[in-house]
Amino acid sequence: MSAVLLVGLKITDLSAWTALETGRRLLEPGHTLSRIAREQLLLFEPEPGGKAETFERTLGEAVRQSNFFVNPNKERYRFLTSSERGESWSPPDSAWGILSRVREDTRDDGLKARLLREHPMPGLGAIRRAKVWWLWSRGPDGTPAAPYFRETLGELRDQRHGLLVNPHAETAMLLHGATPWSRVDRFLIQPAPALRAAA
Amino acid sequence: MARVAVVQIPGVNCEYETARALEVVGLTARIVRWNEPASVWSEFDAYVIPGGFAFQDRIRAGAVAAKLPAVDRIAAEAERGKPVLGICNGAQVLVEAGLVPGLHPGRVEMALAPNRAPRREGYLCRWSWLGVTPGPGSSWYARNVRPGQVIPMPIAHGEGRFLTADPEVQERIEIENLVLYRFVAPSGGRAVRYPFDPNGATLQAAGITNRAGNILAFMPHPERATWLRQVPLELKNAWGESRRAAVGNWEALEGPGPGRILFQSLASNLLSPSAEGARPGREARS
Amino acid sequence: MQQLDNAHILPLSGQDEQALAKLLQREGLRLTPGEARRMLELLGRDPTRVEATIFDTMWSEHCSYKSSRWVLKAHLPVESPRVILGPGEDAGVVRLGVHQGVEYALVIAHESHNHPSQVVPTEGAATGIGGIVRDVACMGAEVIGVLDALRFGDPDGPRAAPVREIVRGVVDGIWQYGDALGVPNLGGDVFFSPRFDENCLVNVVSLGLVRADRVVRSRVPEAASREPYVLILVGKPTDETGFGGASFASAVLEENAEGQRGHVQVPDPFLKRVLLEANRAVLEWLHHEKVAFGFKDLGAGGIACASSELAAAGGFGMDVDLDRVPASREDLPPEVLACSETQERFAMVVPERVAERVLDFYNKTYALPEVYHGARAAIVGRVRPDKHYRILKSGQPVGDALVEVITAGIEHRRAERPRATAPPAEPLPPVEDHEAFFTRMVGRPNLASREPIFRYYDTEVQGRMLIRAGEADASVLAPVPGSKLGAAITVDGNPWWVAADPYWGTAHIVAEALRNLVAVGSEPVALTDCLNFGNPEDPEVFADFVRSVRGLGDAARALGPEGPSGPPVAIVSGNVSFYNESRSGRSIEPSPIIAGLGVFDDVSVATTFGIKRAGSVLVLSGPRQDRLGASQLRHALTGKTDGPLPELDFDRERRRIHATLDAVRSGCVLAAHDLAEGGLAIAALEMALGGYEAQGIGMQIPISGLGSTRPESRLYSEAPGFLYEVAKEHLQQFLGLFERWGVDVTMTGRTLAEPRFRILDGGHTLVDLDLESVQRIHADALKPLAE
Structure with a gap:
């Protein structure tokens, strides 16, 4: 089991604000978007055969006290130890999410090397990166209409379709309802699937 | 007279020197704000989206600008055959808007991903070496380039790696010679390692065109190499020699630098179209 | 006059020293009890919270120069025929020259952003760039470059890990801000020393x-006595970021820097670019319409300081209405609205009749509210013909004083106490x-190539650059498109020199700056x-400071073209940063950092330090010394930095x-390089390696008879001097010219067709290396710091 750090801005997130403004212009009548939020996700894996408990306490201190992960002037964070994160990941109230990662290896070895230089923590394996966009949406039928919004605001296809993810560099998964962390972990660890040829 | 719009999207920061580079080759450049009335866009003969950080690269480099109505209008003018050049951030806009490589026009077929080089991430500013592979973009953007000619130009970007996840796109851009400019070694040979391959782009691509050859997404900065004075004295190349020989000679320093060839190519097409024969879209304009 | 509401009043009067100190601390004010009493005396009553915050900021060391002003005034030459505007405003202004009938001027500003960079390196350094750019922009100038002088701790010492994080964070901040802003980096310098482990300098x-005819002043214009003027605030919506920043910059860093991260401002280069x-467009229009106006950036002390200074400088008063200030939240207390250091804001005073037109430029033409959440221009105040300065909230004054009370200073x-004379330095062991x-x-942090750092910086944007950082002793650019007028700029400092001798160390830095400017062919102006x-309340630190300032002033007067009898190289702008010390109270090495500005009538003469061809002669000026x-x-051999x-x-x-x-200038030099850190050996190597790419030209340098007794001294003495590459055909002209100036030179070697770097002493070969292998050591040493 891995530990997770989610970092978002407490000042205005201009990317999310612009995504909202730009995204609204792409919607067909009857569909509304009330909010978009963005978080960076860092996954801290234990070394193979190890447990996150061996490094989580030190890691938690580094998150709180250093500049590696969080600038308290402008960011807020949620640090979830392997036990705190539970079995599954639920979106914020009435939102759903698009989780995206680069198509290449998601490991950030440079960050790990720098972190260990200052905060030795035996047992820490890979640090992986991803990004999550939370959307608060409503279709004509009153439901969040996630499939429609993902089609319109998710993977970029052309000037009218897609915005948040460029599928040539990134790959994405839907976070709708409670998503087992095991699926999220696999999504981050396994090689990105081949790009589905556009219809 | 040929009029070129230099598109000023908020966050762009190379509009003035780009306009000067266009003027020096005899074109008439005007800096046009992204929010000017819809009617202005059709007045121009060519469009340049300059470098910078349009909309702060929010979401992704070029992603927000690609959705602007102004880019829609420029795409429509490109459809009529007018040339569109995106430099650096402008290249990112064109790729995000699906205009390059444009195998299926309008469809996004590539990304400009973060640079990838061993132990060197992030923004990189340095002079690089370019070679030309003749293709559909040659007449608009590489006229007068000799075979084997090596052209030094500076790059300055953090996300300059042309990348496609679609093997078919990869194959077509290669077969159809859409990679007009690529990074090469100073000798002109293949750039196999950093810094000659500065960002890990597919096929060492520095500039990719659409099939018609009138749209070029170009990562280096020709406007920063348009005058000889801009060339580093110690560049190991005939350009460095010319630069050193020009110490003490202002007129020579105000003469052409290596990047001017790209603007000259554009200008010679726009100013004497007869030399190239009829261009699509020309009738529609007149 | 409306009464001040008691709810806003801070009851400070009638308290004894101890109670007053406690009260000030509880309110987060850094005023001393003595200063607080002076404030009460000036106001004639208890202050409001807003007023106390204004005094707290205005009387911070950062803003008031309360310890340093008299020293600077006593010793620094600030005038010369080149100077249009000296110290006093946000930046100095110097004549450049005339092109096509228009006179142009260069604007230069210089500041520190040390404490924020130590605490939050990326934002701290970025805000430093953002702030200095505003200082230049508010003079009406186009910003054409930035430089950064950085002092870091020992990257291999006991605090290596945090030091390296700070290096990386600061470099990130500089490139992330400067590159996005579209302002080229014109260079800078980097110095590593353990005494910066806990207090870096940025x-x-x-x-x-x-x-020259469009220099804008930061004051309400005289025309405001004839028609109504209003205050426009433009930029980012005001928030609580950076509240108390100036006082923070003027205090010692506390044990737990964690709690201080909230004082660091949040910069945004995108918004700055859009604002510039x-x-x-606005300034162009105002000039065209011949409208008199005033313009100022918002820095330390935010709206309150900018507006009161605009008013005071023009001899007017002002009403500022906080209800009209665009804010990020509705519940910000008045003192935060008035004094927070939210970045990316400017203030402008214009006649009321043109105010709507100005607002339209910002809010409609450039559509600030559409491109940046909450950003806009708004009218937030009104100039008063009397000298009353008032801040209003909900129609009630929350501050009300005469401007001269606020800006009284x-x-x-x-106290000064010169340091005890150091014991004689131990002799140096010989190099075997x-x-x-x-x-x-070659691979030591202070001597290795800076390229791994500066490749992150955009040096090319704006297309004006001729010679970049790392290619020559100064950067060179052609500022005015189409004109051969040129400018050169350098920034220098060596904390070890100044620690060893504050007066002469500082004078050496001035000399080095001037050498750097002339090495590229520019005239220092x-x-x-x-x-x-460190802490100015420490008499030894203050004695260092005074001696350093004297050395600066004397060198600036002595090194002008005609010497002390002629005009000086004037000091046109500057900044003092005190309280730089470690948590244990150990001061940093005294670190005056000097920028030099040079100009060219014809910039085409500019040259780099890289050697240009085989078979030319190497010439040294400046004898080597045993000191x-x-x-x-000395540091490499003994770990010490003392001695004469x-x-x-x-x-x-x-x-x-x-x-x-x-x-x-006369073209009889192919390359010129200042001798500084590392002396002749390092300077020669840098010339052989060249700035951009090595040319594969080697050199051979015999060092016997260069004025000192030991080979170590001849190779590494940091005595002032130059090494020149001179083509054989120009040698006579070159020697004649130096003879006319009465300057001795020594022929020291020649350049080689083969890529070898060779140093000979008498019959011995001391060094004989392949250029490529030594280049790799030089180029790679700092790479791990910048990755």
Whole structure:
């Protein structure tokens, strides 16, 4: 089991604000978007055969006290130890999410090397990166209409379709309802699937 | 007279020197704000989206600008055959808007991903070496380039790696010679390692065109190499020699630098179209 | 006059010293009890919270120069025929020259952003760039470059890990801000020393270009006595970020820096770029319409300081209405609205009749509210014909005083106690294996190539650059498109020299700055200084400061073309940063950092330090000395930085500098390089390696008979001097020119067709290395720091 750090801005997130403004212009009548939020996700894996408990306490201190992960002037964070994160990941109230990662290896070895230089923590394996966009949406039928919004605001296809993810560099998964962390972990660890040829 | 719009999207920061580079080759450049009335866009003969950080690269480099109505209008003018050049951030806009490589026009077929080089991430500013592979973009953007000619130009970007996840796109851009400019070694040979391959782009691509050859997404900065004075004295190349020989000679320093060839190519097409024969879209304009 | 509401009043009067100190601390104010009593005396009553915050900011060391002002005034030359505007406003202004009938001027500003960079390196350094750029922009200038002088701790010492994080964070902040802003990086310098382990220095310099007849002043214009004027605030919505920043910059860093991260401002280069574009249009229109106006950036102390200074400088008063200030939240207390240091804001005073037009430029043409959440221009105040300065909230005054009370200033006479004379430095052990030692020197952090750092910086944007950082001793650009007028700029400082001898160390830095300017062929016209020292309440620190300022002033007067009898190289802008010390109270090394500005009538003469061809002659000016105190050599051999500095003879140095200028300008020099840290050996190597790419040209340098007794001294003495590459056909002209200036030179070697770097002493070969292998050591040493 891995530990997770989610970092978002407490000042205005201009990317999310612009995504909202730009995204609204792409919607067909009857569909509304009330909010978009963005978080960076860092996954801290234990070394193979190890447990996150061996490094989580030190890691938690580094998150709180250093500049590696969080600038308290402008960011807020949620640090979830392997036990705190539970079995599954639920979106914020009435939102759903698009989780995206680069198509290449998601490991950030440079960050790990720098972190260990200052905060030795035996047992820490890979640090992986991803990004999550939370959307608060409503279709004509009153439901969040996630499939429609993902089609319109998710993977970029052309000037009218897609915005948040460029599928040539990134790959994405839907976070709708409670998503087992095991699926999220696999999504981050396994090689990105081949790009589905556009219809 | 040929009029070129230099598109000023908020966050762009190379509009003035780009306009000067266009003027020096005899074109008439005007800096046009992204929010000017819809009617202005059709007045121009060519469009340049300059470098910078349009909309702060929010979401992704070029992603927000690609959705602007102004880019829609420029795409429509490109459809009529007018040339569109995106430099650096402008290249990112064109790729995000699906205009390059444009195998299926309008469809996004590539990304400009973060640079990838061993132990060197992030923004990189340095002079690089370019070679030309003749293709559909040659007449608009590489006229007068000799075979084997090596052209030094500076790059300055953090996300300059042309990348496609679609093997078919990869194959077509290669077969159809859409990679007009690529990074090469100073000798002109293949750039196999950093810094000659500065960002890990597919096929060492520095500039990719659409099939018609009138749209070029170009990562280096020709406007920063348009005058000889801009060339580093110690560049190991005939350009460095010319630069050193020009110490003490202002007129020579105000003469052409290596990047001017790209603007000259554009200008010679726009100013004497007869030399190239009829261009699509020309009738529609007149 | 409306009464001040008691709810806003801070009851300070009638308290004893101790109670007052406690009260001030509880309110988060850094005023001393004595200063608080002075404030009560000036106001004649208890202050409101807003007023107390204003005094707290205005009387911070950062804003008030309360310890340093008299020293600076007593010693620094600030006027010369080149100077249009000296210290006093946000930036200095210097004549550049005339192109097509228009006179142009250069604008230069210099500041520190040390404490924020230590605490939150990326934002701290970025805000430093953002702030210095505003200082230049608000003079009406186009910003054409920035430089950064950085002092970091020991990257291999006991605090290596945090030091390396700070290096990386600061470099990130500089490129992330500067590159996005579209302002080229014109260079800077980096110095590593353990005494910066817990207090790094980030000094920033910005250069601007303006038509001499369009220099904008930061004051309400005199025309405000004839028609109504309003105050426009433009930019980012005001928030609580950076509240108390100036006081923070003026205090010692606390044990737990964690709690101080909230004082660091949040910068945004995108918004700055959009604002600069909009400002360009607004200023152009105001000039065209011949409207008198005032313009100022918002920095320390936010709205309150900017508006009161605008008013006071013009001799007017002002009403500022906080209800009209665009804010990020509705519940910000008045003192935060008035004094927070939210970035990316400007203030402008214009006649009421044009205010709507100005607002339209910002809000409609450049559509600020559409491109940045909450950003806009708004009218937030009104100029008063009397000298009353009032801040209103919900129609009630929350501050009300005469402007001269607010801007009265404060002064502290600090005690001085010169440090005890240091015991004589231990003699240096000899170097046994010169080649191995040289190879080690080349890779030392203070001597290795800076390229791994500066490749992150955009040096090319704006297309004006001729010679970049790392190619020559100064960066060179052609500021005015189409004109051969040129500018050169450098920034220098060596904390070890100044620690060893504050007066002469600082004078050496000035000389080095001037050498750097003439080595590229520019005529030195101005200097700026940023004086970074420890706690001024420590008499030894303050004595260092005074001696350093004297050295600066004397050198600036002595090294002008005609010497002390002629005009000085004037000091046109600057900044003092005190309280730089570690948590244990140990001061940083005294660190005056000096920027030099040079100009060219014809910039085409500019040249780099890279050697240009095989078979030319290498010539040295400046004899080598056995005084090796504070040198890189001494540190490498003993770990110490004490000992006597090389001698600096002002008159000889002046002649050497101006002879070099003549030589480069007349084209009889192929390359010129200042001798500084690492002396002749390192300077020669840098010339062989060239700035951009090595040319594969080697060199051979015999060092016998260069004025000192030991080979170590001849190789590594940091005595002032130059090494020149001279083509054989120009040698006679070159020698004649130096003879006319009365400057001795020595032929020291020649350049080779083969890529070898060779140093000979008598019959011995001390160093004989393949250029490519030594290049790799030089180029790669700092890579792990910048990855």
